Amino acid sequence: MLTLELSVPAPADLGIELMGVPEGSPVAIEMRLEAVMEGVLASGTASTSLVGECARCLNPIEDTLEVTFQELYVYPESDAGADEADRLEGELFDLEPVFRDAVVLALPFQPVCEPDCQGLCLECGVRLNDHPGHAHEESVDPRWASLLALETDIASPSAGDEQIRSAGRGASTDEE
Numbered sequence: 001m002l003t004l005e006l007s008v009p010a011p012a013d014l015g016i017e018l019m020g021v022p023e024g025s026p027v028a029i030e031m032r033l034e035a036v037m038e039g040v041l042a043s044g045t046a047s048t049s050l051v052g053e054c055a056r057c058l059n060p061i062e063d064t065l066e067v068t069f070q071e072l073y074v075y076p077e078s079d080a081g082a083d084e085a086d087r088l089e090g091e092l093f094d095l096e097p098v099f100r101d102a103v104v105l106a107l108p109f110q111p112v113c114e115p116d117c118q119g120l121c122l123e124c125g126v127r128l129n130d131h132p133g134h135a136h137e138e139s140v141d142p143r144w145a146s147l148l149a150l151e152t153d154i155a156s157p158s159a160g161d162e163q164i165r166s167a168g169r170g171a172s173t174d175e176e
C-alpha cells in the first residue's frame with residue numbers, strides 16, 4: 001500500500017453551467033493506492049476551489065469543494081471488461097475522469113449565494129435581498145389594458161356629473 005499527497009492544476013471545463021473549478025486552480029489530492037488481485041485500488045479525497053453564480057440572483061459565489069473517490073485500475077492483461085473498469089497503462093492510470101465525475105456529482109444543480117436568496121425582482125431586476133420590502137404599483141397585464149380603458153369610459157359619465165355639480169356649486173357661490 002502506498003499513500004500519496006499531491007497538488008495538481010485543475011483541468012479545463014470542470015463543472016456545470018453555473019458553477020465549476022477554475023482551470024489551473026490547485027487541486028489537493030490525498031490518495032491511497034492498494035495492490036489488489038486485479039490491479040490497483042485508488043481511493044482518497046480531492047479538495048479544490050469553486051466559483052459560480054447564484055441561480056436566483058446571479059451574484060458571484062466562491063466556495064470550496066471536497067470530494068471522495070474510489071476506483072479500481074486493472075492490469076492491462078486482466079480479463080475484466082474494458083467498459084466496467086479503468087486500466088493501468090504500465091505504471092500509470094488516469095485519475096481525471098474519476099475526479100471529473102466526482103466533482104460534477106457533488107455540485108449543486110441550482111447553486112445559491114445564500115439559502116434564503118430571494119432572487120431578482122421580476123419587473124425591474126433588483127436583487128430582492130438588498131432591497132427588503134421592494135414592491136411596485138400593481139401593474140396591468142397588457143391583455144387587460146383595453147378592459148381598463150372600457151372601465152374608464154363607463155366611469156366618465158359620473159365624473160362628468162361631478163364636474164357639473166361642482167360647476168353648479170361654483171355658480172351658487174358666485175351668486176352669494
Ligand SMILES: [Zn+2]
Nearest residue numbers: 054057113117
Ligand atoms: Zn442569490
Ligand SMILES: [Zn+2]
Nearest residue numbers: 121123124125
Ligand atoms: Zn422591482
